[in-house]
Amino acid sequence: MATRLVFLSLVCGAVSVSVGEHLTTSEVPPKRPYFVDCRSPEQETFSCWWSAGDYQNLTGPGALSVFFQKNRDVWRECPDYSTAGENHCYFNSTYTSIWIPYCVQLRSQIQDIVYHQMCFTVDEIVVPDPPVGLNWTLLNISQTGQHFDILIQWEPPPSADVKKGWISLVYEPQYRAINMSDWKPLEVERACYQSVYGLKTGMEYEIRVRCKQAASEKFSEFSEHLYVYIPKVPTKETLFPFTMILIFGAVGVIIVLMLIIFSQQQRLMVYFLPPVPVPKIMGIDPELLKKGKLDELNSILSGHHTFKPELYNDDLWVEFIELDIDDQDGRSHHSDTHKLLGSENLNGNCLNIKDDDSGRASCYEPELPDSDMLDRSQAEAREEKASLLDSEGRAAHSSTTDPSPPGRSHPGATAEGASRSHPQIQSQLSSQSWVNLDFYAQVSNITPAGGVLLSPGQQSKIEKTAEAHSSPKTQKCQLAMTTDSAYTSEMDAKNISATPSLNGNEPKVTVSPYTVSEAPASSVPPVSDYTTVQAVDSQQSLLLNPSTLPTKGTPMPAGYLTPEQLNSIMP
Amino acid sequence: MSEAYPGLVLLLVLQVCAWVLLLWRCWGVLGYPLDCKDEQGSIISCTSISLEKLLDRVIQHAELIYHVSEESCTLFEEMFVPVSMHTQQNRARNTCITKAFPIPGSKSEIQKISDKWLLHSVLMLVQSWIEPLVYLQKTLDRYDDAADTILNKTKWVTNKLSSLEQGIVELIRKMLDEGLLAVEHQQTLTRFDAQPEVVESILRDYAVLTCFKKDAHKMEVFLKLLKCRHTDKMSCYIS
Numbered sequence: 001m002a003t004r005l006v007f008l009s010l011v012c013g014a015v016s017v018s019v020g021e022h023l024t025t026s027e028v029p030p031k032r033p034y035f036v037d038c039r040s041p042e043q044e045t046f047s048c049w050w051s052a053g054d055y056q057n058l059t060g061p062g063a064l065s066v067f068f069q070k071n072r073d074v075w076r077e078c079p080d081y082s083t084a085g086e087n088h089c090y091f092n093s094t095y096t097s098i099w100i101p102y103c104v105q106l107r108s109q110i111q112d113i114v115y116h117q118m119c120f121t122v123d124e125i126v127v128p129d130p131p132v133g134l135n136w137t138l139l140n141i142s143q144t145g146q147h148f149d150i151l152i153q154w155e156p157p158p159s160a161d162v163k164k165g166w167i168s169l170v171y172e173p174q175y176r177a178i179n180m181s182d183w184k185p186l187e188v189e190r191a192c193y194q195s196v197y198g199l200k201t202g203m204e205y206e207i208r209v210r211c212k213q214a215a216s217e218k219f220s221e222f223s224e225h226l227y228v229y230i231p232k233v234p235t236k237e238t239l240f241p242f243t244m245i246l247i248f249g250a251v252g253v254i255i256v257l258m259l260i261i262f263s264q265q266q267r268l269m270v271y272f273l274p275p276v277p278v279p280k281i282m283g284i285d286p287e288l289l290k291k292g293k294l295d296e297l298n299s300i301l302s303g304h305h306t307f308k309p310e311l312y313n314d315d316l317w318v319e320f321i322e323l324d325i326d327d328q329d330g331r332s333h334h335s336d337t338h339k340l341l342g343s344e345n346l347n348g349n350c351l352n353i354k355d356d357d358s359g360r361a362s363c364y365e366p367e368l369p370d371s372d373m374l375d376r377s378q379a380e381a382r383e384e385k386a387s388l389l390d391s392e393g394r395a396a397h398s399s400t401t402d403p404s405p406p407g408r409s410h411p412g413a414t415a416e417g418a419s420r421s422h423p424q425i426q427s428q429l430s431s432q433s434w435v436n437l438d439f440y441a442q443v444s445n446i447t448p449a450g451g452v453l454l455s456p457g458q459q460s461k462i463e464k465t466a467e468a469h470s471s472p473k474t475q476k477c478q479l480a481m482t483t484d485s486a487y488t489s490e491m492d493a494k495n496i497s498a499t500p501s502l503n504g505n506e507p508k509v510t511v512s513p514y515t516v517s518e519a520p521a522s523s524v525p526p527v528s529d530y531t532t533v534q535a536v537d538s539q540q541s542l543l544l545n546p547s548t549l550p551t552k553g554t555p556m557p558a559g560y561l562t563p564e565q566l567n568s569i570m571p
Numbered sequence: 572m573s574e575a576y577p578g579l580v581l582l583l584v585l586q587v588c589a590w591v592l593l594l595w596r597c598w599g600v601l602g603y604p605l606d607c608k609d610e611q612g613s614i615i616s617c618t619s620i621s622l623e624k625l626l627d628r629v630i631q632h633a634e635l636i637y638h639v640s641e642e643s644c645t646l647f648e649e650m651f652v653p654v655s656m657h658t659q660q661n662r663a664r665n666t667c668i669t670k671a672f673p674i675p676g677s678k679s680e681i682q683k684i685s686d687k688w689l690l691h692s693v694l695m696l697v698q699s700w701i702e703p704l705v706y707l708q709k710t711l712d713r714y715d716d717a718a719d720t721i722l723n724k725t726k727w728v729t730n731k732l733s734s735l736e737q738g739i740v741e742l743i744r745k746m747l748d749e750g751l752l753a754v755e756h757q758q759t760l761t762r763f764d765a766q767p768e769v770v771e772s773i774l775r776d777y778a779v780l781t782c783f784k785k786d787a788h789k790m791e792v793f794l795k796l797l798k799c800r801h802t803d804k805m806s807c808y809i810s
Contacts, residue, residue, distance in 0.1 A: 044678050097676025098792075099785045122676075123788055164807055165795025166678060168634075214634070215641040215788070 030054035033064055033106050034116040040126045042159040043167050043213075044093045047084040050106050050116070061086065062109060069103040070095070078104075098122045127218045128169055129157035131192075131209045134226040139195065145233045147200055153193040154209050154223065169211045172219070175228075178204045190214075202232035444540070454542055622745050626801060629738040630794045636731050637787040643724045644780045650717055651773050667782030674789065681793075682808065686800060687747050689793050694739045696786050697732055704729045707779050710772060728783075735790075746801075 031053035040046035048066065052059040066078035066089040078089035089104070103119040133155035141148040156162045156169055170190050174183040177200075186194055199205055207226040212219045261268060445453040534543040620628075674692055675681055684692075704725055711722045743749050799807040 093677060093679060096678075098678070099674075099789055100676045121785065123785065161678075164799045166792060168791070168795070215637055215784075 032115045033058055035104065035106055035118045038104065038118065038120060038125050040096070040122050041129050041157075042161060043098060043122060043126050044161070045091060045096050046122055046125060047088050047090040048104050048118070049084070049088040051087065053115075058108070064115070065107050065109060067105045067107055068095075069105075070097065071100045072103075075105070096122055124216075126167070126213045126216060128167070128211050128213065128220045129159050130221045130223040131155060131157055131171060131211050132223060134207065134209060134223055136207065136226060136228050138230070141201070141230070141233070145201060147198055148230050149195060149197045150199065150228060151193060151195050152207055152209075152226065156192060156211065157220070168214045170214050171209055171211045173207060173209045174222075175199075175205055175207045178206060183208075199228065199230075201230045204229040622742075622801070625738065625742060625745065626794070626798050629735065629742060630791070630798060632731055632735045632738060633787070633791040633794050636728055636735065637784070637791045639724050639728050639731075640780070640784040640787045643721050643728070644777075644784045646721050646724075647718075647777055647780050650721075651714075652777055667778070667785060681796065686797060689797050690739065690743050690747065693790050693793050694736070694743065696790055697736045697739060700783055700786060701729065701732055701736070703779060704732065704783065707776060710776055713772075 033050055033052045033055055035048055035050045038046055038048035050064065050066070052064065058064055061081070066081075067075045068078065068089075068091070069075050078091075079095055080090040080092065081088070082090075083092075084090035099121055101119060101121050103117060105114050105118075106116040107114050131154040134152065135154075136150045136152045139149040139151055152173060154171070154173075160167050160169060162169055168190070170188050171192065171194075172188045173186045173194050173196075175186070175196055176183045186196065196207070205228040207228060208222040208224070210219045210222045443452050443454055447453060537543055675684070708722060708725050708729070711718045711725060714722075796807070
């Protein structure tokens, strides 16, 4: 039972569907004839055309009729069915009025059925003909020869009366490369020409133009296509000078730069790697130090309370040193130290300081190669001095001359060292403890010949210390000697010279760097500024070792010894 | 000398008076710059403009007015007019009633119209549209803010119409040597009352815009024809 019902329902459904299909297809009414469009190409005539739709029996001529109404007047039949073609109704200029409403009707032949009606005004249905007469002219080719610009021109459609101003048209050109699919539109303009920029040589282009009425939206058909082609021009020649110019320019610039760098090397070095500023005493011009203007220096330095400037007191010097005037005349051309050596009384430990350009106008040697060395030497000196001072009984020299021009050597640290050394030196002086400390050896006597005999104050101590600390002492002495400038060198020389004549008062000044002209230098081997002290003899004189010759006997740089030199000098 | 002194003074005074009188009479003849008002309303001295330039300027005005009116029409149609009414069929239903004397529509007829007639037609058209456009501005205000652009365009067009009117008057004066004594503003609101089917304000406004667009086109075409005739008389009369 159920199955039967199902079967029946299925059958009924199928039947109904089929019937329904039939019904739906038949219920669609056939499409009636209708006006496809009306168009006026030049605003002077217009035509309308129609389609019969599904009514195939009405396609033949005369099957349908067109009636029109002008300005809501009477209905009249189409004046011309043939001019415009089949299914067209053409209205010539006599029937055409602009800005006036028209209505057209598509009627059956019997004129009782109106299939379609359309109303319009002629100015709204204006669709012009395409422009004609396309041509192009070359504007220019780029320097590289890759691109070119052209100017395209055309004529308005001949049907449109643009000249009289009856119709105003605007144009839109389009272009594309042949192998491309998209057209590129250009600006819509009133003019009948336009420029196209940036076309590539060696490629063929297509150009077309269309127009429309200014206020309308309907464009005309496109004009005929215009083909533009410019072959590629080999432009190696134009590139060549350009690249050459570039290359030469770059090379020239490089050369100039190199010249500048090499010529101004020093300046550039200073500019880029400025030298580390050396500490200076404020207010002291290094020039003063070079020239040895001690008065100015003293005045400058009087401001520093750490330093007690001691003006050179000639009187004090006179106390210590009596110059041999006779010898002085003969040796007027010699240096100060030589004059000093010519004096008979030599109590002082300082050589006479004459203000000359030798730069060695100090008995205190503030020049120290290293602060470390200075510290060491000073510490040791202090030790010894302390020991010596205790046993000293001599009256202190009131004239603690401290005429060292501290600025003789490099100021700053050395001045500091000098200032540090000054007290001890002063104390030294005051106590007249002319021990053979780092800087000085007491002059015990001066030989008639001008030789200076050095003798330490505290002989025993010296001996002890000398024997005990021979090597350090020698080192110290060496240090002392080496740290000094030419003064100690003189001392050394005198020591050396005094060595052979220690035992007697033989004024054999055999060797002295400053008395070379006088004394025969043959007896004593050439001695440099510095020698080591071998021993102290019975008369408390220093025995210098003449054998050890520093490799560099010739001018030491401003009294400084580098550690390397020092090491080389030391035994 | 003292005897002739009063005589000399009298003579001098008489001369001065005569000169003043003479110059007073000739004041207008000698010519002083016309008081022209520029856009800001300040009085500046005018320089006379050549006929060609004037014609070009007038045509420029007409073209612009037509262009803007067409834009307004399209905008209004897009915004307010229902889609069903967009067809040409319905658009043309809103017929515009022309003025008192009908203007021929066909090209041949228009070409036969004289210069004088052309100018007067244009002037009449311009004058007839100033008031309806003012009225249209008022009605457009009632719309919401969507109609602002249309309102602005309408205002602009109204201003341009006024200046176009001045230009046409000047053209008439120059080309036809006529002086317009009075500017006649016709009442044009009645023309839309004759369309009973137009009830809705939207359609009425749309009708106003479309009709104005047509008349603006007319003005432009007429003026261009006039220019053609002015530049090359012979070819322009041949249809």
